[in-house]
Amino acid sequence: MTDVKAGVEYKINVDGNSFLLDSKKYQLLESILDTGSLTESAKMVKISYGTALNYIDKIESTLQVKIVSTSKGGKGGGGGTTLTEEGYSILKECKKINAIMELHKDVNEIEAEVLAIDQSKGVMTVKMNSFEVNIPLNKNYAVGDKVLALISYDNIFLMLEPQKSSIRNIIKGTIVEMRLNNEIIRVNVDVGGVNIYSDITVSAEKELNLTIGKEIYIGFKAMSVATLKL
Known part of the structure; x- marks a missing residue:
C-alpha cells in the first residue's frame, strides 16, 4: 500500500457533497482495490470488519454515491468486494494529492x-x-x-x-x-x-x-x- 502519514486528510467533493477522508479510510479503499476483499482489507488496516463497514457507510451516505460493490460469501463476512467507478475515482484523486505532496516535499x-x-x-x-x-x-x-x-x-x-x-x-x-x-x-x-x-x-x-x-x-x-x- 501507499505510505500515507497519519493525520493526513483528503477533502473529497462529489456533486456538491464533501467528505474528509482520513488516512485509515484511504488505506481501506486502497486495500480493497488490491485484495478484492473487505475482510482482508480490514485486517491489513488493523480495524474490525464492523468498523470497515461503518467507514464505507459513512462515506457513501455523506457523498450519496456507491463506492464499493460486495458479493456474498461464506462465514465471517467473506465474499468479494470491489470498488465501484465512483470509489475508484475517489481513490485516484487521493493518489494524485499524495503524488503532489511527495513532489513538493522539499520545496x-x-x-x-x-x-x-x-x-x-x-x-x-x-x-x-x-x-x-x-x-x-x-x-x-x-x-x-x-x-x-x-x-x-x-x-x-x-x-x-x-x-x-x-x-x-x-x-x-x-x-x-x-x-x-x-x-x-x-x-x-x-x-x-x-x-x-x-x-x-x-x-x-x-x-x-x-x-x-x-x-x-x-x-x-x-x-x-x-x-x-x-
Whole structure:
C-alpha cells in the first residue's frame, strides 16, 4: 500500500457533497482495490470488519454515491468486494494529492507580489522581498496579486559568477548553512532576507569550494517555478 502519514486528510467533493477522508479510510479503499476483499482489507488496516463497514457507510451516505460493490460469501463476512467507478475515482484523486505532496516535499516557499505581466512573452515579474524574478504567465493573475512561489530544492543552481545561459533568474546571496544528508548537501542561501535552499552533490560542493559566509549566486529557470494565489 501507499505510505500515507497519519493525520493526513483528503477533502473529497462529489456533486456538491464533501467528505474528509482520513488516512485509515484511504488505506481501506486502497486495500480493497488490491485484495478484492473487505475482510482482508480490514485486517491489513488493523480495524474490525464492523468498523470497515461503518467507514464505507459513512462515506457513501455523506457523498450519496456507491463506492464499493460486495458479493456474498461464506462465514465471517467473506465474499468479494470491489470498488465501484465512483470509489475508484475517489481513490485516484487521493493518489494524485499524495503524488503532489511527495513532489513538493522539499520545496522553497516564497511569498511574492505580481509587479508586471508581459502577455507577448508569456511571463510575469514578481517581487520576492527585495529582489525580482521572472516566472511563467498565469492568466488568472493580475498586477498586485499576492502569490506563493514554489521552487524545488534541486531546481536551484549554485554558481560562483553569474553566467549567461537558459537560467533566467540569477541572484546574489550568502551561504548561511550547509548540511550533509545521504551524500547530498543542503545549502541554505540568504538572498535579500529570504532563505533559499539548494540540494547539491558532495562533488559539486568541493568543485565550488563552498563555505558558510561565502557569497554565491543562485539561479533557477522561470519554468521551474510553480505558483499559488494567496
